[in-house]
Amino acid sequence: MAREGAAARPAPLGVRGQVLLALLLAGVWAFWQLGLSWGDLVPSEGGRAIAGEFLVRAFSPALSSEAEFVPPDAPPLLLQAWRAVGATLVFAAAAMSLSIVFGLALGFFASTAWWSCTFPAGSWIARTLYVVARTVVALMRSVHELLWALLFLIAFGLSDLVAVFALTIPYAGTLAKIYSELIDEAPRDSARALHAAGASGVAVFCIGLVPRALPDMAAYTFYRFECAIRASAVLGFFGYETVGLYIKQSFSSANYGEVWTYLYALLVVVLVFDVWSGRLRKRLLA
Amino acid sequence: MTGTDFALEGVSMRFDALTVLEDVSLRIDAGERVALVGPSGSGKTTLLRLLGGVLEPTGGGVRIGGAALAGMSPAALRAVRSQIGFVHQDHALIPNVRVAHNVATGRVGRRGLFGVMRDVLWPSRDTLAEMHALLDRVGIEEKLFERTDRLSGGQRQRVAIARALFQQPSAILADEPVSSVDPSRARDTVELLQSISRDDGITLCASLHNVELAREFFPRVLGLRDGCIAFDVPSGELSEDAVAELYELSSNEMLADGA
Ligand SMILES: Nc1ncnc2c1ncn2[C@@H]1O[C@H](COP(=O)(O)OP(=O)(O)O)[C@@H](O)[C@H]1O
Ligand SMILES: [Mg+2]
Numbered sequence: 273m274a275r276e277g278a279a280a281r282p283a284p285l286g287v288r289g290q291v292l293l294a295l296l297l298a299g300v301w302a303f304w305q306l307g308l309s310w311g312d313l314v315p316s317e318g319g320r321a322i323a324g325e326f327l328v329r330a331f332s333p334a335l336s337s338e339a340e341f342v343p344p345d346a347p348p349l350l351l352q353a354w355r356a357v358g359a360t361l362v363f364a365a366a367a368m369s370l371s372i373v374f375g376l377a378l379g380f381f382a383s384t385a386w387w388s389c390t391f392p393a394g395s396w397i398a399r400t401l402y403v404v405a406r407t408v409v410a411l412m413r414s415v416h417e418l419l420w421a422l423l424f425l426i427a428f429g430l431s432d433l434v435a436v437f438a439l440t441i442p443y444a445g446t447l448a449k450i451y452s453e454l455i456d457e458a459p460r461d462s463a464r465a466l467h468a469a470g471a472s473g474v475a476v477f478c479i480g481l482v483p484r485a486l487p488d489m490a491a492y493t494f495y496r497f498e499c500a501i502r503a504s505a506v507l508g509f510f511g512y513e514t515v516g517l518y519i520k521q522s523f524s525s526a527n528y529g530e531v532w533t534y535l536y537a538l539l540v541v542v543l544v545f546d547v548w549s550g551r552l553r554k555r556l557l558a
Numbered sequence: 559m560t561g562t563d564f565a566l567e568g569v570s571m572r573f574d575a576l577t578v579l580e581d582v583s584l585r586i587d588a589g590e591r592v593a594l595v596g597p598s599g600s601g602k603t604t605l606l607r608l609l610g611g612v613l614e615p616t617g618g619g620v621r622i623g624g625a626a627l628a629g630m631s632p633a634a635l636r637a638v639r640s641q642i643g644f645v646h647q648d649h650a651l652i653p654n655v656r657v658a659h660n661v662a663t664g665r666v667g668r669r670g671l672f673g674v675m676r677d678v679l680w681p682s683r684d685t686l687a688e689m690h691a692l693l694d695r696v697g698i699e700e701k702l703f704e705r706t707d708r709l710s711g712g713q714r715q716r717v718a719i720a721r722a723l724f725q726q727p728s729a730i731l732a733d734e735p736v737s738s739v740d741p742s743r744a745r746d747t748v749e750l751l752q753s754i755s756r757d758d759g760i761t762l763c764a765s766l767h768n769v770e771l772a773r774e775f776f777p778r779v780l781g782l783r784d785g786c787i788a789f790d791v792p793s794g795e796l797s798e799d800a801v802a803e804l805y806e807l808s809s810n811e812m813l814a815d816g817a
């Protein structure tokens with residue numbers, strides 16, 4: 273008995289502990305490799321002055337244009353901010369709509385559950401298609417949306433549709449990955465019941481599995497929508513008419529009050545979206 | 559509706575190295591009511607899954623309604639399964655949807671994916687009336703539009719039965735239908751299954767832990783032990799000795815216990 277007890281004593285550091293330790297060491301190594309010095313965090317004299325000027329304006333955002341020359345047909349600043357934020361939302365919504373459609377389709381194919389439902393177990397066709405789907409999804413995700421935007425800008429020039437696709441490609445990839453994992457991790461009991469009632473493989477998947485993953489899929493999609501709003505704001509830095517464009521313009525002419533106006537407008541939109549999506553989620557899933 | 563009949567012919571079931579059933583032969587006639595008793599791990603669930611055409615035996619053959627399942631096309635096999643209402647031990651319901659939606663999924667074998675979608679999203683007046691009648695029959699009519707995970711274990715059990723009935727089955731296979739309810743409800747549930755089988759003339763085979771309930775509501779009791787049929791008798795002839803022997807620890811289990 274005593275010998276059995278000794279054998280059963282767990283190792284001082286389990287597998288999980290070893291992985292955590294390795295990650296920690298990798299982090300320390302990365303810092304050392306970059307040669308970071310805390311002194312870099314203290315800005316230069318001039319930088320400090322600009323930063324101070326900018327930060328102070330947080331308390332007094334501009335209510336009308338601060339530019340020295342305002343074209344006579346230019347809309348008032350607040351209307352401008354409203355439109356810019358609206359355009360940001362429209363980009364994000366268009367990209368998300370496409371991403372959800374492609375994400376669902378790719379997510380199904382990238383899940384093991386789909387192939388095990390629709391193909392006989394162990395079929396090499398299913399395994400090949402699964403690997404293809406996962407590779408496509410990984411490729412879509414491996415390039416950041418801003419990099420896609422840059423590439424498309426060079427290839428196709430400034431076009432709203434192209435900007436939407438720049439967001440859609442990595443977002444659809446990310447949604448597909450998360451959807452497929454949620455579906456694969458969903459409990460299988462209702463799928464078993466559907467199968468026993470004579471359902472086809474596709475029906476087992478769609479009725480027995482997907483509803484089990486749906487609440488988490490919806491939650492993740494809302495989170496991704498928020499990311500899309502931010503990404504589409506940043507697209508403005510490339511010249512698209514989202515809020516980033518105006519932030520960049522105001523910033524480069526040192527109209528910091530205007531910058532804050534735009535930032536606050538974006539903040540309001542994100543907050544409103546957060547409240548709205550929270551309510552919608554409760555209504556949908558409760 | 560008329561019942562369907564089942565036959566196992568020299569059926570063996572092996573999971574890798576583990577032999578769960580060994581050369582089991584058995585006939586269940588149309589409209590018969592059979593209780594399946596036996597200790598945990600004796601193979602009751604496995605036997606029911608074989609009868610339901612969900613599991614393919616590693617040896618021997620299964621016949622449902624006279625048709626051999628071996629070599630059947632997938633579509634034909636699905637058609638056979640759609641005739642059999644399976645009540646799973648863990649209910650296997652979708653928790654985050656309404657009761658009506660779970661009931662609607664019962665008819666998936668006949669209606670297909672889009673038929674079920676229609677019954678879920680936009681049910682016809684007749685379908686709704688049918689669901690109401692079914693829930694009334696299992697005693698929870700007021701719960702039709704309740705979210706399934708808000709129900710108690712006993713109520714979920716009834717939803718699972720209603721889903722199986724919505725299939726318009728010619729047989730019901732119930733796996734320990736009373737394992738999740740208290741004793742008084744257990745009686746009600748078994749009585750409900752019995753009355754359904756009797757009134758609709760459909761075959762019923764249920765695994766039970768409670769031998770008393772088996773004796774009271776089923777004309778035929780089948781004892782399973784160590785992968786073999788220990789007894790198969792009319793419930794009137796079931797002796798206390800046979801029951802005691804069935805549940806007695808088997809020799810290797812005693813060894814495992816003593817160690
Ligand atoms: N799919 C499976 N794979 C491997 N072993 C299984 C599987 N299903 C059942 N078993 C084993 O078969 C034996 C009988 O199980 P089961 O039919 O569930 O018994 P019961 O329902 O009487 O408790 C158990 O030892 C169980 O572990
Ligand atoms: Mg069991």
